[in-house]
Amino acid sequence: MSRTLPQPSTEDIDLVTVLRALADPVRLEVLREMAASGEPSPCSAENYDVDVKAATLSHHFRVLREAGVTTTFVEGRRRWVELRRADLDKRFPGLLDSVLA
Amino acid sequence: MSRTLPQPSTEDIDLVTVLRALADPVRLEVLREMAASGEPSPCSAENYDVDVKAATLSHHFRVLREAGVTTTFVEGRRRWVELRRADLDKRFPGLLDSVLA
Numbered sequence: 144m145s146r147t148l149p150q151p152s153t154e155d156i157d158l159v160t161v162l163r164a165l166a167d168p169v170r171l172e173v174l175r176e177m178a179a180s181g182e183p184s185p186c187s188a189e190n191y192d193v194d195v196k197a198a199t200l201s202h203h204f205r206v207l208r209e210a211g212v213t214t215t216f217v218e219g220r221r222r223w224v225e226l227r228r229a230d231l232d233k234r235f236p237g238l239l240d241s242v243l244a
Numbered sequence: 245m246s247r248t249l250p251q252p253s254t255e256d257i258d259l260v261t262v263l264r265a266l267a268d269p270v271r272l273e274v275l276r277e278m279a280a281s282g283e284p285s286p287c288s289a290e291n292y293d294v295d296v297k298a299a300t301l302s303h304h305f306r307v308l309r310e311a312g313v314t315t316t317f318v319e320g321r322r323r324w325v326e327l328r329r330a331d332l333d334k335r336f337p338g339l340l341d342s343v344l345a
Contacts, residue, residue: 158343159269166263236345241338242259 145218153230156211164210170203177226178243186222246319254331257312265311271304278327279344287323
């Protein structure tokens with residue numbers, strides 16, 4: 144059993160908000176790693192090649208989730224995060240590919 | 245005779261800086277109009293369908309130019325601005341098309 148944290152529906156994903164969420168080097172790196180793996184990954188700093196504290200990474204995951212770029216879901220004590228590739232490709236075709244290339 | 249205001253060379257255009265420059269509704273609207281016209285346009289508010297003061301628009305043009313998104317050139321007392329489409333398409337293929345669609 145898992146529950147998904149609040150996120151905008153596909154049609155409510157806003158371009159300016161997404162661009163703001165993408166416009167950060169740490170978030171871009173995390174997203175590139177997520178895109179490469181193509182599956183949910185744990186929300187923990189050791190999973191990503193970034194040099195930030197856990198609280199900072201949590202903030203970044205929140206920005207991404209609230210913008211509609213990622214889904215976060217909770218299973219027991221663990222949080223997982225996944226790129227909303229299908230939703231983003233539907234709303235803004237080509238954007239993720241161009242930014243994460 | 246015209247002179248071009250300072251701008252980053254093509255290879256120095258930075259993705260995070262470009263995303264920050266794009267992440268604004270007024271700048272997106274101005275860029276869409278520039279992309280539609282496909283030619284240099286005067287740096288004056290009456291040329292764009294945006295409700296901002298001249299000083300604010302000047303700020304937006306500066307952000308776009310410094311990010312490498314547009315070129316500004318000066319002819320006598322007039323300023324013109326042009327989208328750096330070829331440079332951006334070279335650096336980040338598909339980005340402008342996805343954002344200005």
